[in-house]
Amino acid sequence: MEYSQWDWDVGKRVIADVNQWRNAFNRVEEPYVSPDGETIAAIVEIEEMVFSVCENGVPWENQFDKIWYLRFGPDNVPSALVSSDAAWTVATAGKPWENQFDFVWNMQFGTDGKYITVAAQSAGEYFAVTNDTPWKQKYPTLNNLTISKDGKNSAAVVQTRPFNSGDIFAFQQGCYSVAVNGKIWDTNFLNLWEMSFSPDGRHLAAEARSTLYDYTIVADGAPWNKTFSSVWKPKFNPIDGSVSAPVKGPGGWTLACNGEALWDKAFLQLWHHQYSADGKTIAAIVVPRFGQWTIAVNGVPWPETFDNLVTDLVFSPDGKRVACSARTQGKWTIAADGRRWKNFFDMAWAPVFSPDSRHVAAKVEKDGRFFIAVDGRVLRQTFSALWEPIFSPDSTKLLIRGIEDEKTGQYCRYVFKLSDLV
């Protein structure tokens, strides 16, 4: 069901009593919840070494010898990695793919949930599988599986040349490349690591090391004509398709685009840069002074810094605001637009912007209880288990998914009017 068609009626609905599952099964693992909040599911052991997934109290018809990595796709359908008779595959809503493999892992969803990709290994050969269709080509190793936004394309770092154990000089010749939908680039490198697809999925850029000392960015197999002492994950500008990446030079870390400096400032660290939807603004996590972390927007750091870490950088939909979670003096908080919330927590999850970009909400934890905080205000209601909040399409309501009381174990779906909360 589309996001706009979810139940946005204000109120509370009990979806399932998770505690009852504990009486019904040998073992119940930690539950996961669908984005729309309508389903809660957990891996359960029905009898000794017989596993299934329980959705809203009803186990999948199919049972397996093992199940791990249960996750909901953006389409609110649960998938998991399942094994029967020592063969592994993906099961979606209980239905396994036809193909089976010696192992599968690293399950990833495209944005609408229609495409699911996993890394797979059979008979010692490695490849990716999307919607039950394996790559035609197989490789001796596979790392850094990456998918395009829509999930239709997949890429991974693969070994392209053999080298004997301990043959350090053969390794240094470059034995790795990138396979995109199974097909490798022409060029080999010493190493390739994190990658990004362009928003349309037609291009791919990767971090690379061409010698032990020379790092660069490779886009569609072609390295930049400059090398650096290190680089981090590249990103595509969503509008003009240019590739940018954090690069390290003698003066420190800065942002470069197609090999040339994009920002005129250097930092002690710079990573996880992101573009606004219009491609005009770039924000990144930076270290302007040793041990002090913050966000820089178009190269200008926030005055407020955090001494432990900054993570979960997010842009507002209109591209005018930036928020993050941060840890300082051993406590977590949320910061938006350069200002941190006054509250401190034991943990803070990634902040979420409302579609109109006016509000920021986050799941937070303190003293073993979970809360929702909106625009710096912590809501009174507390939970023993909680998932990230979601704003309604018109930004007037907030969907909260949680279990209030561990003893009752009732998982509920709440929709609040934002005006009642803030």
Next chain:
Amino acid sequence: MTKHSVTDVIGIPDEGIDKGAEKLTPEKITRVIRKLLDEEGGARLKVYMETCVHCGLCSEACHFYLSNDNDPKFAPAGKVKQTLEHIIKKKGKVSVAFMKRACEVAFTECNLCRRCSMYCPFGIDIAYLMLFVRRICHRLGMVPQYIQDTAHSHSATMNQMWVKEDEWIDTLQWQEDEARDEIPDLRIPLEKPGADVFYSVIGPEPKFRAQLIYQAAVIMHAAGVDWTMPATPGWDNSDMCMYTGDQEMVARLKKVHFEAAMRLKTKRIVMGECGHAFRSVYDVGNRLLGWKMPPLRLMHALEFYYELFRDKKLTVKQKYEVPVTLHDPCNVVRGGGLHEMARHVIGETCTEFIELHPNREHNYCCSAGGGVINCGPPYAKKRVIGNRVKAEQLAAAKAKGAKTIIAPCHNCHGGLEDIVKYYELDMEIKFLGDIIYECIDKGQPED
């Protein structure tokens, strides 16, 4: 204790050094060294180099010096003199043959244990100076073959043992299956978001010592810890690039490690019993990335075990009755101050404890640390001969009754095993986790 000659342990052939040296010219050596001195040889290097008065007080701190009959070649200041002092004096104009010997000194005759710094009247960090020599060697492309191969593994797989992504996960699931034969409701939770503890280990655990993961899972289960392990790279906290001088890879490895813990929204990282990994995560890698301290609370296993006993999360069912001694690992004791915590846990779990002398921060290194054991079999004899004092120290504890050596560090284990075997000490070596696993009430009904 038998004496052994050192004449056959210098100039050992090593493909990584020898073939690397073949590609060098004096001009390239000078160019690379001058660039490094310019860009990275800042105030710290200058202060250390200009402060040393060659008093020689560091000499008797070094197990290589003591074990090689006080041969000044093995004195810490002597090692600096044979390497960095000459390099700086000559402004990088040194020969290929000189660099080969400098490489051997820095990689295989110093464990970077920092014991000498405690005996230096000025506190000069000689390990830092030896690491600077290793950094030069890395930039020159002459690094001992075995440890360079390990550094390559780190770069290709983000772990030190060429463990593939599926092999890691499969090993955890296998250990969970094994452990469930003993404890039916035990779980090794993979990728559990929001767990309290992110448990990370070093590459050799899944490769060679998977029972340690099993034991850790049993301890976590018995203590009721909410924990998880990642199913992605970042599970390996070890770091041989720190010892090859490849700082860029150190930063990359630590980023992956910390970000795996951050991605899962875990509150703290608990590391297995490894010393060099602790140094990498707690001291070196975090700072290369811009952190003063680790971004999340970080606990070595020693501190974690201490906390579990202090908070009475574990109950001892039957104490370990064999008399034990403790080898204090350099990186977690001199580098982390965890020695009393280790003794607290031993007090909780063992009947009889016999101290080594010297002990705590004054303990002798195992001679495996600092990447020396990772330089491989060619240097095994040198490292064992170079630690006769450790054998004497262990023998003295054995004479008082100690039969088991507790060594809460992987490299110490490897180094001590070789010493115990070579000097025929006939002592058993255990991790603290081995002892805890044996002793605690696992909460299962007795059949």
